[in-house]
Amino acid sequence: MKKTILPLLAICFTMQLHAQVVTSENAPKKARASFDKAQAAISVYHTADAVPFLKEAINIAPNYLDAYGQLGMCYIELKDYKEAVNTFSKFKQLDSSSLRQIMVPYSRALAGTGDFNGALQMINQYIAGAKVSSRLAEKLKANYTFAVNDKNKNHPFQPNNLGDNINSKDPEYFPSLTIDSKTLIYTRRVNGNNEDFYISQRQNNTWGPSQDMGAPINTSFNEGAQHISQDGTILLYTGCEFPEGKGSCDLYISRKTKNGWTKPENLGAPVNTRDWESQPSLSADNQTLYFARETPTNGSDIFVSHLLPNGKWSNPENLGPNINTKGRETTPFIHADGQTLYFASEGLPGYGGLDIFYSRKQPDGSWGPAVNLGYPINTIDEEGSLVVDAAGTTAYFASDRADGKGSLDIYSFELYPEARPLQTLYVKGFVYDSTTQQRLPASVDVIDLQGGTQVARFETDENGNFLAPLPTGKDYAFHVGKKGYLFYSDNFSLKEHNPGQPFEKNIPLQPLAANASIVLHNIFFDTKQYVLKPASMLELDRLVRLLNDNPTLKIEIDGHTDNIGSDKDNKVLSENRAKAVVDYLVSKGIPAERLSSKGFGKSQPVASNDTEEGRAENRRTVFKVVSL
Incomplete structure (x- = not known):
């Protein structure tokens, strides 16, 4: 008998719950009035204002099924996934037969809390009972399946809000950092309307009060998606609907001088087109530009352009299938190492929306397979605009997390080792x-x-x-x-x-004049040998260019050694090493009559021979101007 009591009680309790379920058709008048107020708030996109009305309706009618369903949807919209799960769970308890109505958002709520197994189970249940296939459900299934199988998840992730000196009630996003991590520039949407740039300087490991960058950078138009060069001298950014624009959004450039920032200029063709160009990222040597371009046919892809000797930018090239897909690719960031690219994509397998990925440059210059940064850096929502400091350990990004000052704040976090650049x-x-x-x-x-x-x-x-x-x-x-100067090498x-x-x-440069001389620091020989090592050719080719650029220039190559070995051996070795350099120059077309060589052995030391460092300085090849 005792074994049958609990099941019977459960059946009776379930029947009682079904009998007590309240919908908008049979809700008490006051509960329905609160529900209608919530609906009115939702209709004008004031989702947060709807929550207290729905709670009020539930307080009046505790089993108000429709109010629970709508409240769960509000929590989804507000990205409070934990409360959404709790609310949908109550909905299920009230009327499990109506669960199908909320299965899709319920699965999103579960995934939002990191329960991807539960999310996958629920979306599979929804698909199995569907009479017509749903693209949304299939997309969510792909996201949840990826999440369940992704081995690159659950790394330590503790975002730190950058605080009141950076973040405000307004949205802040697109952080950009100089290589010394002392200057931070970001976009702020002032009063929810005009986008401008703000700048902060690091002071004793904390960010100082932000300052409006002002004219000529900030204007009455929207400036956004900026990038400060690693050396802090170039600001690239996106300007939309500017009078002189080539398309809807173009890239602009300003340079820092002793008098401040120059008036921004449109980068022009071929970078800017009649399409949408945005989100620039400049390599550390300021020679390579990555950016996003959106076209009506291809969506948003990431392109690269190189600075030419004439100061113009080359025709942009698509980064190819390891980076770009039929979906959106945005917010490229090339790290200071020149080898690691971070970007956001919705077309590559991921957790949902835009995920952040990284790719490594291969020896042939192509980009390797993209790697998803994993959960919880990536979530079911959209992530992007990640930048990483030069040390490779600290990343910065924008997020609308619960501890924020406003709708979007800038955070930093320690990037896990596998995802770090050089x-x-x-x-x-x-x-x-x-x-x-x-x-x-x-x-x-x-x-x-x-x-x-x-x-x-x-x-x-x-x-x-x-x-x-x-x-x-x-x-x-x-x-x-x-x-007009001798080149410098070290x-x-x-x-x-x-x-x-x-x-x-x-770096001191010597004017090109008779008797001027420099040490060729990058001429290398094996010990007691006078055959030039391959690493010497870069230096020697530079010397060839100097001689070709100055066709009347005559030079002398002098060889010197340390004091290890006999005087005679050192003299012969130094002479042979100097001659090896002359022979190379002749092989490159330099007339022999413009060249001479001498060997001085150990007779002219420039440092003490008592230490290895001193002896290394004494082993040297010197280039001297004989006449112009």
Whole structure:
């Protein structure tokens, strides 16, 4: 007997609940009045205002089924998925036979809380009972299936609101950061209407009060989706419906000078077209531009354009199928390492809406398969506009989370290791005339010595200042040149440099004159050998260009050694090394009569031979001007 009591009670209780279910047809007058007020608020998109009315209706009529269903939908709209699950669960308890009415939003609520298994089970149940297929249900099933099987989820994720100095009651979004993580520029929709840019400077590891960037950047038009270059000298942004625009939205550029920001200019063709161009991201050397372009036929894709020697941008190229799909691809961000691209996509497999992905550049220059950042960074809602600092550990993004100051705030969080880019340092300094000490604008090339590839090429500003972001763990050659001057060369290692400290280097350039000389730091030989190593060719080819650019120039190549070994052996070795350089120049078409060589052995040290560092300085190849 006792075994049958609970089932009988359950049946009676269920029948009693069904008998007590309240709908809008039989609701008490006061409950129905509150429900109608909620409907009126929803009809004018005031969803949050509808919630207290629905709660009031439920308080009057505790089993008001329609009010529970509508309240759950409001919580979905407000992205309060936990409360939506609780509300839909109460709906199910009241009338399980009506569950089908709310299965789709109920599944979204479950997925919104991270219960993807429950969400998948419910959407499968909905599809199984459907008389007609639903594209929405099938799309949700694909999202939930991906989420259940995704191995790249549940990484630690603790977003930190950047606080009152950055965030306000207005929406803030599209954060952009300089390489030293000291300047933050972002978009704010002021009073929910006009988009302008605001800037904040980091002070003692906290962000200082934001300032309106003002004219000539901010205007009465909408400026948004901006990007500050890594060196802080270039601002690229999106301007929509500007009088001089090529299309609905175009890319604009402004440069920072000693007198402030220049008047923004339209980037023009071929970057801007009659279509929609937006969301620029500039490589660390300011030579490569990534942006989103939307066309009527292809939707939004990510494109890349390269700065040409004439100062114009190349024809943009689509980044290809590993990045772009038939869906939307937006908010590209190229990290300072030049190898890692973050972007948002709704066409790649994901959790729903726009998800954030990353892709690594391959040795052949193509982009590798996109990787979803996983839950909970990505959710069933739309994510995007992610940027990552140079160290690769801290990411910034905009979100409308519960602890926000307004509808959208800017947050930071620690990016999990697998999704981090290469850790990047930067070399900073200035170029100057070694005779007058005057600052000089010049061109700078940075070469990866191991691979022999150019990793950065840029121009200094008008005062000779430069900043070159570089991935850590490598050895680099540094070349600086300016017409009328001897080029400068040096090499340095970032294999053991402190990631938190910039590598500072000020570069003196010698005017091209008789008896002027420089050390060719990037000429390499094996110990006691005089065969040029392949890494030397980059330096030697630069010397070839200098000689070709100055056809009357005559030079002398001098070889020097340390004090290890006999005087005779060192003398012969230094002579052979100097001759090896001359032979290479001749092989490149430089007339032999313009060249001479000498070997000085260990006779002219420039440092102490008592240390390895000193001996390394003494082992050198010098290039000297004989006549112009």
